[in-house]
Amino acid sequence: MRTRKLRAIAVVVIILLIIGLIKDGRAHFPVVNSIIMTVLSPVNFVLNSFGKGVKNTGNYFTFRSDLEAKDAKLQKENDNLRQENADLIAMKAENDRLTQLLNFKNLHPNLKFTAAKVISRDMGDFKDVILINVGEADGLQLNMSVINGSGLVGIIDGLYPHMAKVLLINSPKSRLGGMNLRGDSRVAGIVNGIAGTDASLEMRNMARNADLLPGDTVVTSGYSGYHPAGLIIGTIEEVQMDAGGLTKIATITPAVDFTHLEEVMVINNFKGFADTLKNTKSKQSGQTTKGGGSR
């Protein structure tokens, strides 16, 4: 009897609750609502997390192949851009070097040049010789001056039909006439190399009271008869007396970076008095002159 009553009350309460829910929504039962939500929230959380996990896993597998394809595409694009960048840097460097050569050419309109590329170096322990890709067939002759945008590089020391051997001015075998460019000095001497690419040049045979200062620029004097005057050789780094105390020696830092020579130009129309003398001698004795180290 009692159970029936309770059941009836419960049914009525439930019906009232349902009616209340239907009519005005849950806001009218905040306590019940909060209880339900509190009970359900951990379940909600778990289900939500699980659902998200499942969804993410699905997404992962779905988009993985897309991402891989995109990544491969971007990687390829990146590689191409890197390569293009490297090419542009190389082109810029080449452009700078050629601009320097062109400037040199413009500064010396009376001289004619043959452009050449360095094709070989590091041929022996002294590293004082390079090969260039123009030779006798291109009109080159022994003792012609070889320059680049920075200054004098060397002398043609050996000729082949399509290439030539250049003796660098930093060779211990090289001798050439040098002069201090400073207007109130104009001291002349003989410039020679010391020990190949690793060391500087030196200028010798100058009077003990010669006016030379560190920082002065040394150019070719033209007195040797093989080079035009005014080609830059380098900058004086140190001046000292020789062992006997009779003459001065200047250590010169070369203007040309011999370790990075790539393009050079050969001056092909300079006629110094050495050529005149040579021709006269040849005519007189019928002998030919060979190329050598000292100029």
Next chain:
Amino acid sequence: MTQALWPLLALLLFAVQIHWFMFFSSTQAPDLLLLFLLLFSLDTGGRRGARCGFFIGTLQDVVTFSFFGYHMITRLLLGFLIGSSRERIFKDKIATFFVLVAVVSIFLKIVTAIFLMIYRGHMFPWGPILSGTLKYMGWNLLCSVPMWIIFRILRDYIGRRENPYYHF
């Protein structure tokens, strides 16, 4: 006939050496011919090492011509000395070759510097010579492994062609 491969390899190495700067932006190139000479001398002994040194030195002297004879003599002596001492060292160990490369690189640079000092008649600053020596030795050591491998491959190939019973 297959022995002709040795001079061909030497020429190939020389070509690689003188064009090294086109592939690597470096102020120094490895002395591949020197590495070849060391390996050849270690493998064949003093007489053949001296012959190989003479050939290599002549090649370098003819091309550079700045101090004709210098490379010839130094390489000939190196080939002879290394080849003659091969019985007294562990010639088949790569570690021995590394040590030999380092020592010979330093030795050659010092000899070159002394030769130039005598030629010029005065002392040079040692700083640039030292830095050049270190770079030279570094490149030589770096290239000594591929050279060791290439040399062994060619030596075994020639050995098999020349002698059917060759086994190493």
